[in-house]
Amino acid sequence: MADIIRLKDINKIYGDKIKTQVLFDINLNFDAGSFNSIIGESGSGKSTMLNIIGTLDKPTSGEVYISGDRTDTLDKQALASLRNQTMGFIFQFHYLLPEFTAKENILMPYKIHDYHVPKDVDEWADELLQLVGLTKVSKNLANDMSGGQQQRTAIARALINRPKIILADEPTGNLDSDSTENVYKILRDINERYKTTFVIITHDQRIAEKTDRIIEVKDGRIHLDFKR
Amino acid sequence: MRLAFSIALRFLKSGKGQTILIVLGISVGVAVQLFIGSLIQGLQINLVNTTIGNSPQITITPTNTEKTIKDWERALYEAKISSNDIINLSVAADGPASFDYESDIDPVLIRGFELKNGNKIYGFEEGLYSGQLPSRKDEAIIGRELAEKTETNVNDKILIVSPFGGAIRLTVTGLYDLKVSSINETWVITNLETAQDILGIGNQVTGVEMQVNEVFEADKIAKSLAYTLSLPEVKVDNWKDQNQQLLSGLNGQSVSSIMIQVFVLVAVLLGISSVLAISVVQRSKQLGILKAMGIKDRDASLIFVFQGLMLGILGAILGITLGFGLLISFTTFAVNPDGTPVVPIYINNGFVALSGVFAIISAMTASLIPARLSSNLNPIEVIKNG
Ligand SMILES: Nc1ncnc2c1ncn2[C@@H]1O[C@H](COP(=O)(O)OP(=O)(O)OP(=O)(O)O)[C@@H](O)[C@H]1O
Ligand SMILES: [Mg+2]
Numbered sequence: 001m002a003d004i005i006r007l008k009d010i011n012k013i014y015g016d017k018i019k020t021q022v023l024f025d026i027n028l029n030f031d032a033g034s035f036n037s038i039i040g041e042s043g044s045g046k047s048t049m050l051n052i053i054g055t056l057d058k059p060t061s062g063e064v065y066i067s068g069d070r071t072d073t074l075d076k077q078a079l080a081s082l083r084n085q086t087m088g089f090i091f092q093f094h095y096l097l098p099e100f101t102a103k104e105n106i107l108m109p110y111k112i113h114d115y116h117v118p119k120d121v122d123e124w125a126d127e128l129l130q131l132v133g134l135t136k137v138s139k140n141l142a143n144d145m146s147g148g149q150q151q152r153t154a155i156a157r158a159l160i161n162r163p164k165i166i167l168a169d170e171p172t173g174n175l176d177s178d179s180t181e182n183v184y185k186i187l188r189d190i191n192e193r194y195k196t197t198f199v200i201i202t203h204d205q206r207i208a209e210k211t212d213r214i215i216e217v218k219d220g221r222i223h224l225d226f227k228r
Numbered sequence: 229m230r231l232a233f234s235i236a237l238r239f240l241k242s243g244k245g246q247t248i249l250i251v252l253g254i255s256v257g258v259a260v261q262l263f264i265g266s267l268i269q270g271l272q273i274n275l276v277n278t279t280i281g282n283s284p285q286i287t288i289t290p291t292n293t294e295k296t297i298k299d300w301e302r303a304l305y306e307a308k309i310s311s312n313d314i315i316n317l318s319v320a321a322d323g324p325a326s327f328d329y330e331s332d333i334d335p336v337l338i339r340g341f342e343l344k345n346g347n348k349i350y351g352f353e354e355g356l357y358s359g360q361l362p363s364r365k366d367e368a369i370i371g372r373e374l375a376e377k378t379e380t381n382v383n384d385k386i387l388i389v390s391p392f393g394g395a396i397r398l399t400v401t402g403l404y405d406l407k408v409s410s411i412n413e414t415w416v417i418t419n420l421e422t423a424q425d426i427l428g429i430g431n432q433v434t435g436v437e438m439q440v441n442e443v444f445e446a447d448k449i450a451k452s453l454a455y456t457l458s459l460p461e462v463k464v465d466n467w468k469d470q471n472q473q474l475l476s477g478l479n480g481q482s483v484s485s486i487m488i489q490v491f492v493l494v495a496v497l498l499g500i501s502s503v504l505a506i507s508v509v510q511r512s513k514q515l516g517i518l519k520a521m522g523i524k525d526r527d528a529s530l531i532f533v534f535q536g537l538m539l540g541i542l543g544a545i546l547g548i549t550l551g552f553g554l555l556i557s558f559t560t561f562a563v564n565p566d567g568t569p570v571v572p573i574y575i576n577n578g579f580v581a582l583s584g585v586f587a588i589i590s591a592m593t594a595s596l597i598p599a600r601l602s603s604n605l606n607p608i609e610v611i612k613n614g
């Protein structure tokens with residue numbers, strides 16, 4: 001199957017005077033439609049890697065390809081629309097816009113691309129609300145929802161533009177085990193239904209075990225790559 | 229673009245306290261600026277009006293040895309065609325004479341006008357506090373001070389001695405008060421014929437006087453009049469050349485008024501700019517996530533430009549309202565004993581519109597720094613630092 005994400009010889013070094021190398025010669029490919037997890041100790045470089053995949057950060061050296069196109073050489077403008085159209089982000093801290101309601105937050109990535117929301121997209125937003133079980137609170141402001149509800153809103157928002165890739169950094173990091181289970185189910189469901197590629201950073205062993213592929217990062221290197 | 233606008237609106241709505249504070253700041257600035265500007269303008273117009281409102285603003289005077297103008301009808305005609313801004317044209321026959329009364333003899337100035345026209349410049353009729361204007365030959369009106377000193381009443385006859393020794397009796401038809409004591413003391417006002425008779429100048433006049441629509445254009449109008457005039461041996465004067473001191477005083481006042489206004493606006497601008505810059509920091513999380521989701525840098529900065537624009541418009545509207553309120557209360561409460569305002573304030577629509585537009589532009593300019601901050605914000609900083 002085609003590689004939708006490809007990292008080639010990625011190095012990441014922080015700092016000018018005191019240099020800290022965080023990633024060492026990372027070579028990694030992800031199949032389209034696969035459901036992957038990244039695990040590893042705190043500070044091992046997981047988030048750095050995910051942010052480089054997501055074009056939010058740039059590698060110090062090496063090449064990044066999304067759907068076969070090189071991204072580390074693109075300008076800010078091009079990256080912004082690439083992110084908007086092909087990627088959905090779910091962060092550990094939900095990062096909803098507190099000035100907007102749940103549904104408005106979910107529609108935001110669409111509006112960034114096109115302010116006018118057609119009927120089918122509006123219905124898709126309602127469908128997503130249904131999928132993550134938030135129909136009742138769709139008109140709540142972000143801060144008027146529980147942590148789990150906010151996280152599920154963020155998941156729905158990541159899906160609104162039907163991206164090919166979803167990058168999630170500890171999406172269940174601060175949820176209880178029931179909610180964690182629930183969020184995981186939703187992600188898996190989406191993966192199966194829409195063939196969306198998932199890369200999920202997690203500390204939760206039980207979640208990792210349910211994914212198709214587990215990558216363990218240790219001290220900035222791929223320590224283990226386990227495919228089922 | 230529209231997204232930036234709707235996000236800006238939402239940011240303003242959700243930070244109500246801050247929004248109200250900035251809008252108040254802008255509107256106080258606009259109100260003060262408007263108030264000071266209108267007050268100074270009112271003062272100046274008032275000053276100019278009292279100084280030159282009831283006097284000729286341009287005069288044609290003879291330079292020949294007889295000090296008379298023969299062909300004054302031609303002068304009138306040429307003045308009329310030289311500029312549309314010339315109004316209240318009038319000829320005058322002036323000359324010194326003596327007022328002989330019971331106990332003494334006083335020097336006076338005989339001033340003969342075609343009274344209908346002279347009245348338009350000097351406002352004789354309005355100044356009359358007793359009697360009426362002369363309607364035929366050998367009638368005159370005199371001023372309050374002169375009347376009191378000589379104990380003259382309406383319908384009294386007075387004795388005027390011409391510089392050549394001839395004496396003429398004039399009937400006083402009215403007493404005036406033109407609020408200038410030197411005029412009230414010395415001017416004996418008659419119709420043209422009477423004055424020409426007393427002064428022995430036949431059908432000639434000693435000056436042509438006029439006013440203009442735009443008082444501050446008087447020098448230019450006078451210049452073009454001088455160019456048009458074909459009469460020999462006359463010169464054209466205007467009030468501006470004769471009141472340099474007043475003009476430089478007015479100028480100094482205008483400059484300091486503009487300085488005050490500019491400083492008020494600069495203070496407002498700095499205020500808005502700093503509050504908006506703070507709000508970029510406050511919203512950096514939101515901006516970071518919007519950027520991660522792919523909002524363009526241009527739209528990210530437009531959010532703040534739109535905030536500046538909306539704050540500016542709101543502030544301008546409120547400020548103008550507040551400014552008018554100040555002006556109205558000032559004209560209502562700061563009044564003379566007779567109930568007229570101390571400074572009659574002239575509302576200049578152009579000036580009001582200008583201060584509004586200026587406030588809006590200031591607010592938008594103030595938003596440029598925060599807009600830049602917003603454009604340069606890197607989402608990774610926000611994402612990493614929670
Ligand atoms: N701006 C920076 N300057 C210097 N070092 C940095 C910078 N950002 C991150 N690092 C370092 O890079 C390493 C990897 O960080 P990263 O956030 O990728 O770790 P992580 O695996 O996601 O850890 P966690 O599980 O705690 O989230 C850490 O040791 C961190 O201290
Ligand atoms: Mg991390």
